[in-house]
Structures are given as C-alpha cells and as structure tokens.
Amino acid sequence: METDPTPPPPDAASDTGTTRVCQNHEGAQVPCYDETFGWFNDQDRCYWRLLSPQPDGSNPIWEGNYPDGAIYSVTCGPFPAGSGGGWAWSPTPPPGFGDVGITPAQMAQRAVDSMRLTGPAIHLTITADDTGLVGMPVWLWTDVTPTTWGPNSATASVPGLSVTANARATQIAWDMGDGHTQVCAGPGTPYAPGAVESPTCDYVYERSSAGQPGDAYTVTATTTWQVDWAGGGASGSLTLTRTSTATVRIGELQVLVNG
Structure with a gap:
C-alpha cells in the first residue's frame, strides 16, 4: 500500500486550543490524520x-501541470469506510496537510483582531488648555464603547471551523507621569x-509638572482585557492590554498676601 511520507501528528488528547481540531460536515470531531486516508x-x-x-507525467490527471504540484488520493466521508473522492492534482499541499491547518486558538486571535480593541478614550477634568492644581483631585475616565471598554464579541470562521470570542x-x-499609578476597576465616572x-x-x-517636557x-492609561473564546471543540482565554496617552x-496655587 502507498504511504504518506509525512509522519502522523502527536497525540492531541489534551487539546487546549493550540492543537489543531478537525470536524466533518456534520460538526463531529474526526482525527486530523488517518494512517490509511492521510491528512484532513x-x-x-x-x-x-x-x-x-507520483503518477507518470503523461497521466492526464496532471492536467498539463507536470512537474508542478503533486497528485493526491482524496477520500471524502463518511468515515472510517470512506466514500467518494479519487485522485486530484494540487499546486500546493491542501489546508491541513502535515498538520499545518489553522487551530481554534489561531481563529480566536483572528476574532480578537476584528474587534479592533483600543486603549481608553482618555478624559480628565483638566483639558489640554487648562492647568490643574496640586492637591485637587483629577477625575479619570474613558468612554464606554465596544472598543474602549466592552463588552465586545466577534466570530471568525473558515470552512469547517468557527470560533467566537467575547471580550470585556x-x-x-x-x-500619572509623576512616578505613581492609579488602578481603577471600572471605566471611571x-x-x-x-x-x-x-x-x-x-x-x-502632590507636585507641579513644571520642568517636565512641555x-x-x-x-499613560492601560486597559486590561479578558477574552474568552470557544469553538472547534476547544475553548480558552486570553489577557490583552491596550494603551493610550494624554x-x-x-x-x-499662588497666594497673594498684601503687606
């Protein structure tokens, strides 16, 4: 029997999203590699x-492309018996061949990227044209939007795999630029x-900004985002940060004393 020269993948029993997960047309998980049929x-x-x-270059299966690309034996479900398929030419290895297909964790990152999460939309009681005073509270807050505070949700999909991510x-x-940091659990008021x-x-x-640049x-305000995702038979979480500056x-306070 002809054999696939690419070695099988490692045991994926402990998959946490970084290992590839394969699903058939019905959404059921199937092995990504089969000793008889090859790669999913x-x-x-x-x-x-x-x-x-490989078949001889004169074989019509090459469709005139010999020696570019390669010929594969294709087997389409149901499994394990297999039905349908045949020989097919492909200019490059198909998606997933050699276990290089996209993983649920990678799809989760695509979903996160599509959210376009940002740092805070910084607001202070002191505008850019004003000067605050030592000893007076400066209010800190951000606009609450899907990109600056959340919640936010997105789904990324390719044929056979769909992952949804939720961010908050x-x-x-x-x-604050003076060597101190104030951590607030909410978006501010x-x-x-x-x-x-x-x-x-x-x-x-506690001291003036005189002598600082400008x-x-x-x-510098840094938001921490928690992202939970699920899909493709796997789930996981990500912690991200996004930063803005002002x-x-x-x-x-100058006090005038009349003598």
Missing part, C-alpha cells in the same frame, strides 16, 4: 494522501460640574 483538509473536509510514487475590560492602570472627588476614579498630584505630565499640566 480543512477546506473541503476530505482526507488527502500524497501518492508515492477588567481594569485601567493610570500611570464622567465629571459632574461642581463636584470635587470622583466616586470611582481620580488622582491627586511642563506637563504624560498620562498630557496634563499641574501648577501650584
């Missing part, structure tokens, strides 16, 4: 086995005119 093709969900030796922000770490302290997230500077502190000027 992620696109057509058939098994492909490289013929060895868990905290924002505000590096928009400033209410006349209020002094934020009910959820603020910071008090006489301003650089505020500047704030802080001055000393």
Whole structure:
C-alpha cells in the first residue's frame, strides 16, 4: 500500500486550543490524520494522501501541470469506510496537510483582531488648555464603547471551523507621569460640574509638572482585557492590554498676601 511520507501528528488528547481540531460536515470531531486516508483538509473536509510514487507525467490527471504540484488520493466521508473522492492534482499541499491547518486558538486571535480593541478614550477634568492644581483631585475616565471598554464579541470562521470570542475590560492602570499609578476597576465616572472627588476614579498630584517636557505630565492609561473564546471543540482565554496617552499640566496655587 502507498504511504504518506509525512509522519502522523502527536497525540492531541489534551487539546487546549493550540492543537489543531478537525470536524466533518456534520460538526463531529474526526482525527486530523488517518494512517490509511492521510491528512484532513480543512477546506473541503476530505482526507488527502500524497501518492508515492507520483503518477507518470503523461497521466492526464496532471492536467498539463507536470512537474508542478503533486497528485493526491482524496477520500471524502463518511468515515472510517470512506466514500467518494479519487485522485486530484494540487499546486500546493491542501489546508491541513502535515498538520499545518489553522487551530481554534489561531481563529480566536483572528476574532480578537476584528474587534479592533483600543486603549481608553482618555478624559480628565483638566483639558489640554487648562492647568490643574496640586492637591485637587483629577477625575479619570474613558468612554464606554465596544472598543474602549466592552463588552465586545466577534466570530471568525473558515470552512469547517468557527470560533467566537467575547471580550470585556477588567481594569485601567493610570500611570500619572509623576512616578505613581492609579488602578481603577471600572471605566471611571464622567465629571459632574461642581463636584470635587470622583466616586470611582481620580488622582491627586502632590507636585507641579513644571520642568517636565512641555511642563506637563504624560498620562499613560492601560486597559486590561479578558477574552474568552470557544469553538472547534476547544475553548480558552486570553489577557490583552491596550494603551493610550494624554498630557496634563499641574501648577501650584499662588497666594497673594498684601503687606
């Protein structure tokens, strides 16, 4: 019997999403490699086995492409008996041949990429044209949108594999530029005119920003995102961070004393 020269994959019994998972047309999980039929093709969900030796170049199966590409034996379900298929020419190894098909974890990353998660949409009580005061609370908050705080959800799919990822922000770490960081578990509260302290997230500077580049502190806000995903017979989680920056000027309160 002709054999596939590519060695079989390692045992995937402990799959956590980084190992490839193969599913047939009915969504049932099947081996990604079979000693008789070869490698599972992620696109057509058939098994492909490289013929060895290859048919003679005069064989019409080459469709005039000899010696480019290769001829494969194709077997399409149901399995293990196999039915349908035949010989087929392909210019490159089919998706999944040699266990190089996309994994659920890789599809989860595609889903996350499509969300376009960003750092916070930074808001401070002190605008770029104003100067705050030492000792006065600076409110810190972000717009709550699918990309700046969540929740957010996306699905990535290829034939035979679909993975859905759900993302939510868990905290924002505000590096205030003076050597201190304020960590807030929520998105913060928009400033209410006349209020002094934020009910959820603020910071008090203890010294002026004079002498800093541009006489301003650089505020760096980093959101931590938790992403849970599932699909293709696997599931997992990711922790991501996204960062934004802004500047704030802080001055000393000047008190005039009449002599």
